[in-house]
Amino acid sequence: xxNRGYAVYLIPGIVASTAVIIVPLVMTVYISxxxxxxxxxxxxxxLENYTRLFADANFWASFGHIILLIIAMAVVPTFVGLVLAxxxxxxxxxxxxxxxxxxxxxxxxxxxxxxxxxxxxxxGWILHPGYxxxxxxxxxxxxxxxxxxxxxDPEYALYSVMAVMIWFQLGYPIVMFMSGLQRIxxxxxxxxxxDGASWWQRFRKITVAMIRPELYVVLVTTTIASLKIFGQIFxxxxxxxxxxxxxxxxxxxxxxxxxxxxxxxxxxxxxLTVLIVVLAVVFLRLQNRxxxx
Amino acid sequence: xxxxxxxAPERRTEEKPTLRERRPGxxxxxxxxxxxxxxxxxxxxxxxxxxxxxxxxxxxxxxxSLPDHLYWRGIVDFWNRVDxxxxxxxxxxxxxxxxxxxxxxSVFNAYALGIGRVRGRIWFLVFFLVANxxxxxxxxxxxxxxxxxxxxYDSLFSIIIIFTVVQSAFGTYLLTSVYTEFPKELLEAAAIxxxxxxxxxxxxxxxxxRPTLAVLFTFFFIWTWNEFFLPLIFLISNDNQTVPxxxxxxxxxRMMDATTTSASALIGIIPAMVFFLIFQRxxxxxxxxxxxx
Numbered sequence: 001x002x003n004r005g006y007a008v009y010l011i012p013g014i015v016a017s018t019a020v021i022i023v024p025l026v027m028t029v030y031i032s033x034x035x036x037x038x039x040x041x042x043x044x045x046x047l048e049n050y051t052r053l054f055a056d057a058n059f060w061a062s063f064g065h066i067i068l069l070i071i072a073m074a075v076v077p078t079f080v081g082l083v084l085a086x087x088x089x090x091x092x093x094x095x096x097x098x099x100x101x102x103x104x105x106x107x108x109x110x111x112x113x114x115x116x117x118x119x120x121x122x123x124g125w126i127l128h129p130g131y132x133x134x135x136x137x138x139x140x141x142x143x144x145x146x147x148x149x150x151x152x153d154p155e156y157a158l159y160s161v162m163a164v165m166i167w168f169q170l171g172y173p174i175v176m177f178m179s180g181l182q183r184i185x186x187x188x189x190x191x192x193x194x195d196g197a198s199w200w201q202r203f204r205k206i207t208v209a210m211i212r213p214e215l216y217v218v219l220v221t222t223t224i225a226s227l228k229i230f231g232q233i234f235x236x237x238x239x240x241x242x243x244x245x246x247x248x249x250x251x252x253x254x255x256x257x258x259x260x261x262x263x264x265x266x267x268x269x270x271x272l273t274v275l276i277v278v279l280a281v282v283f284l285r286l287q288n289r290x291x292x293x
Numbered sequence: 294x295x296x297x298x299x300x301a302p303e304r305r306t307e308e309k310p311t312l313r314e315r316r317p318g319x320x321x322x323x324x325x326x327x328x329x330x331x332x333x334x335x336x337x338x339x340x341x342x343x344x345x346x347x348x349x350x351x352x353x354x355x356x357x358s359l360p361d362h363l364y365w366r367g368i369v370d371f372w373n374r375v376d377x378x379x380x381x382x383x384x385x386x387x388x389x390x391x392x393x394x395x396x397x398x399s400v401f402n403a404y405a406l407g408i409g410r411v412r413g414r415i416w417f418l419v420f421f422l423v424a425n426x427x428x429x430x431x432x433x434x435x436x437x438x439x440x441x442x443x444x445x446y447d448s449l450f451s452i453i454i455i456f457t458v459v460q461s462a463f464g465t466y467l468l469t470s471v472y473t474e475f476p477k478e479l480l481e482a483a484a485i486x487x488x489x490x491x492x493x494x495x496x497x498x499x500x501x502x503r504p505t506l507a508v509l510f511t512f513f514f515i516w517t518w519n520e521f522f523l524p525l526i527f528l529i530s531n532d533n534q535t536v537p538x539x540x541x542x543x544x545x546x547r548m549m550d551a552t553t554t555s556a557s558a559l560i561g562i563i564p565a566m567v568f569f570l571i572f573q574r575x576x577x578x579x580x581x582x583x584x585x586x
Contacts, residue, residue: 005490006409010417013402013465020458021424024435031434038438084329087322095319106573107330110337113569113576115519117541118561121554122336131551133339133356140355167333228428231521235541249522252430257526262434269430280426 025273032266038256042263049267059268062246065158066227069247072162073169073229074222078215080166081173084108086207088174089181090189090199105178109171116168120235123164127151127236151237154244161236161245168232169225173218180211212290220283227276248272337562343552344368344559351551367556375539376531377560383528384518384535384564387449387456392513394457396506399464404494406465407472408480418469424462429522437526451527452535456520460513471505472498511575515568536561 032049034042053059093101111119126133127150135147150160184206192202230249233239239246248268255265339356347364406414436455445451479501483493499506521537528534540561
């Protein structure tokens with residue numbers, strides 16, 4: 001069959017992607033080498049923004065915070081989600097019923113369907129020092145000494161955000177892993193059972209081994225999501241107090257739209273982009289190698 | 294596994310639990326999972342309970358007491374104050390148009406790449422994958438600047454155009470892998486009947502891949518509905534705001550109290566829950582599909 005005549009269908013996609021993705025991307029990289037307030041014409045300054053960036057304590061702090069957020073958004077949900085998915089699939093669904101398993105799965109997934117801004121409002125209220133639910137609950141339980149200004153105290157703010165993010169992210173790996181587990185031949189488990197394998201042995205040797213593709217996908221997508229985090233930070237803390245929850249995307253946003261330092265903001269987002277692309281490439285390589293072996 | 298091949302797994306339902314597994318201890322695990330479920334949905338329940346409480350009731354009984362009577366004023370006042378009906382409409386129309394256009398654009402791209410196997414298709418796929426990974430921060434300032442130049446700033450059009458392209462990057466990536474395995478016989482039969490490329494696309498390819506397209510539509514709709522960063526920057530006037538933006542920017546408002554905040558959170562949760570219930574099946578099927586390439 002001749003394959004000519006299909007290329008014309010790519011034209012709308014190419015035109016649209018050029019206008020919305022390629023041109024802005026190139027512009028941002030260019031602007032990152034200039035000094036620009038957004039008005040008038042940009043002035044070329046070479047690497048000045050980048051040298052300033054690498055000497056900026058806030059820049060390093062914002063990437064330091066990202067490492068903790070990767071733990072909260074990627075590492076913890078992936079591993080807890082793995083155990084939960086295995087329990088739901090291999091224990092609840094078999095010993096009780098499929099309906100129990102899928103009801104629990106939907107419940108765990110619920111936070112994921114809410115708009116991030118709404119997630120932020122819910123937790124912003126619960127954690128509010130004055131009228132928030134958590135402190136009121138602690139006080140009425142006689143644990144008033146545990147009450148804190150969860151989001152307003154630089155010492156606790158980032159940990160509070162981490163807790164919220166674990167709550168928010170947990171459902172995604174569970175759903176992904178459970179769908180992956182359905183590929184597993186039930187006879188594998190039966191055979192392992194007959195050989196006297198413990199639950200833990202079956203979990204390690206069968207479950208984890210079989211859903212390795214999903215494991216990679218979840219780790220990549222959640223890690224990238226934590227690098228990009230913006231909405232929750234904007235609604236919960238706006239990067240504060242005193243930059244304790246500053247993240248790169250909010251740092252860039254502040255420079256673009258609050259400080260009118262467009263060149264500097266562009267340098268931040270360019271570094272963030274390079275980091276994300278490198279990370280994705282490394283992960284894809286690892287995944288390919290794992291699949292081949 | 295491809296998107297279309299997601300039928301339920303064959304599992305034996307007749308298996309009888311062996312004696313060893315009938316210990317009452319097995320309920321401990323289920324109980325643990327139920328406690329976790331309660332923790333996951335507790336914030337939403339607390340929001341719902343307090344959204345229908347009067348401020349005096351909240352002050353007296355705290356966040357965990359049941360309302361002494363249903364108090365709708367908080368919700369009604371908040372609804373009117375932010376003109377919530379209009380925000381719902383803005384969100385709905387934006388998400389719907391993006392979902393429709395995004396699916397069409399993805400189909401065109403994937404038709405050329407997956408079925409047409411246009412030369413350089415791997416590079417196109419890499420391009421679309423990268424476009425999907427890019428953080429929006431790296432595109433935002435040029436998009437903001439260009440949309441101002443074109444007179445598209447602060448209009449739903451700008452958001453629709455941008456998200457159609459951003460979402461279709463993912464759609465193209467996913468759909469191409471489905472179309473690569475599209476049955477050739479169907480296309481050959483259509484060609485023998487005298488159908489050209491255009492008719493083959495609409496009469497054969499689109500109807501056959503309808504389940505996958507439904508998954509994409511659902512994803513695009515919900516993702517666009519939940520978007521926060523770009524709408525926050527592009528939709529600045531009150532008449533154009535979407536639901537997350539309207540709620541998110543009010544969060545810093547000092548006039549809010551506990552019951553108003555939970556009322557605002559509740560009306561942000563409800564549409565998301567409605568979509569979740571409507572789309573639940575497509576969503577879980579789609580999440581599985583997104584994982585495996």
